[in-house]
Each structure stands twice: as C-alpha cells, then as structure tokens.
Amino acid sequence: MGTTLSQEALPGLTPVRATEVYLMDCIFCAIRDGQIPAVKVFEDDRTLAFMDISPLNDGHLLVIAKQHHPNLFEISDEDLAAVSRVAKKMALAIAKALRPDGLNLFQANGPAAGQTIEHFHLHVIPRWLMDGKGVYWEPPVKGDANRIKDAAEKIKAQM
Ligand code: 5GP
Numbered sequence: 001m002g003t004t005l006s007q008e009a010l011p012g013l014t015p016v017r018a019t020e021v022y023l024m025d026c027i028f029c030a031i032r033d034g035q036i037p038a039v040k041v042f043e044d045d046r047t048l049a050f051m052d053i054s055p056l057n058d059g060h061l062l063v064i065a066k067q068h069h070p071n072l073f074e075i076s077d078e079d080l081a082a083v084s085r086v087a088k089k090m091a092l093a094i095a096k097a098l099r100p101d102g103l104n105l106f107q108a109n110g111p112a113a114g115q116t117i118e119h120f121h122l123h124v125i126p127r128w129l130m131d132g133k134g135v136y137w138e139p140p141v142k143g144d145a146n147r148i149k150d151a152a153e154k155i156k157a158q159m
C-alpha cells in the first residue's frame, strides 16, 4: 500500500496520531477523509483535486477518485470518466492561472511504472519550455515493424 507519507504531511499531529496515520492503508483515503492535511482545490461527489506535496513544477496537482481504486486496471469506468473530466477542468484553470507553455497528464500503475501511492490518481503538471523537468524518450529510433505489428495483434486479440 502507499506508505510514502512524509513528515511534511503531518504538521501538528501528535506522534501517536502520526503513527496511526502512517500505518493506515492509504494516504489519499486519509486526505479524502480530512485525516491528514492537503491543499484542496476542487471536490465533487466522485473526485477530489489537491496540490502535490512534491510538485514537479508550480501548480502540479493530483486528481483522485474518492472511492479507493488502486490503479487503472481496477477503477470503474464511471470514476475514470469523472477523474478525466475534472483533470480537464483543472488543466483549463491552470492554463488561465499560471499561463504554462504546456501541460502533462501523467498516471502510473505499479512500481515499475513509478506508482508510489496505490490509490488511482492523475497528475496534472504545468510545463514551461526548457523547464528541465522533461519526460524524454530516447532520440527517435524507428521501432521494429514486426514487433510493433505483433504487439498490436496481441492487444487486439484481447479486446
Ligand atoms: P505516484 O508516484 O504514485 O504517481 O504519485 C504520488 C504522488 O503523491 C507524488 O507526486 C507525491 O509527491 C504525492 N504525495 C505523496 N504523499 C503525499 C501527501 O501526503 N500529500 C500530498 N499532497 N501529495 C503526496
């Protein structure tokens, strides 16, 4: 479960309460329930948006489903749609408020993909030209056509 709770997330809590929160299953459920503080920016019946505690850039926020779903594989279509709609709403607000040059939506599933908190969330990350925070792929190297087709066939066979 997601247990990367940092001390900064626990201001004002007694050591006993901090330990209780740390031992809880899910930090984002604790934020949803108001058990640990967060800078909340939007909320509706299905979703909550709050600022990331370690922003990649100013304005980096997270949109979560209020219901606990660990990842993309397990989230309901309804909650995924709700989170996506709110991510767009947040992106438009960020665009007006901070005038970034661009914006990334990012979402990780499993440790191999960089997921640290196992409660479905979308990162909404404003980007500026040359901000040095890039998500860079290696310089374009044409993929092997057969491998690409083979993967496509395997994926299509499962739909
Ligand atoms: P992931 O690595 O799972 O895609 O993203 C988890 C995100 O949650 C990270 O960007 C991390 O900075 C953020 N995060 C971790 N703990 C807390 C917290 O206690 N409060 C807030 N607001 N964000 C957190």
Ligand code: ZN
Binding pocket: 026, 027, 028, 029, 030, 067, 068, 069, 118, 119
């Ligand atoms: Zn949760």
